[in-house]
């Protein structure tokens with residue numbers, strides 16, 4: 803039996819935060835950067851008056867269109883797919899309008915995976931897998947397998963049992 807790796811989408815496979823910053827900076831003429839988000843979330847860094855708008859961006863269909871994959875992400879997932887069962891576990895229940903654009907993104911960028919392996923989920927600890935790669939450590943609570951924290955500005959101060967900083971490190975961890 804091949805081992806199963808569940809992989810988060812936003813801020814793990816693709817640079818959703820870059821899109822978030824881009825939309826925010828454009829609409830409000832700001833110059834917020836990823837460095838400003840070290841140890842925190844965008845919602846805590848924008849003025850109170852902007853929070854609702856910033857939280858609503860993922861409800862807009864175009865938000866998820868052609869978000870850039872991280873360097874090597876697609877290539878490494880393709881390689882892992884040869885030795886592991888890959889499932890994409892993306893938390894989508896907070897933004898149900900994101901289902902279709904996220905699905906389209908996954909089909910476009912990960913065409914070698916069956917859409918039957920895409921999981922649009924709420925609580926990720928319901929996912930049965932040997933590993934979960936995710937930038938949000940809260941998803942590891944109650945997860946049956948090994949949680950692997952994928953580095954993102956917001957989680958850099960967190961302790962992690964296993965932390966991987968980029969997709970080259972993911973490759974080295976699983977394909978050593």
Ligand SMILES: [Mg+2]
Nearest residue numbers: 810812813937
């Ligand atoms: Mg994520």
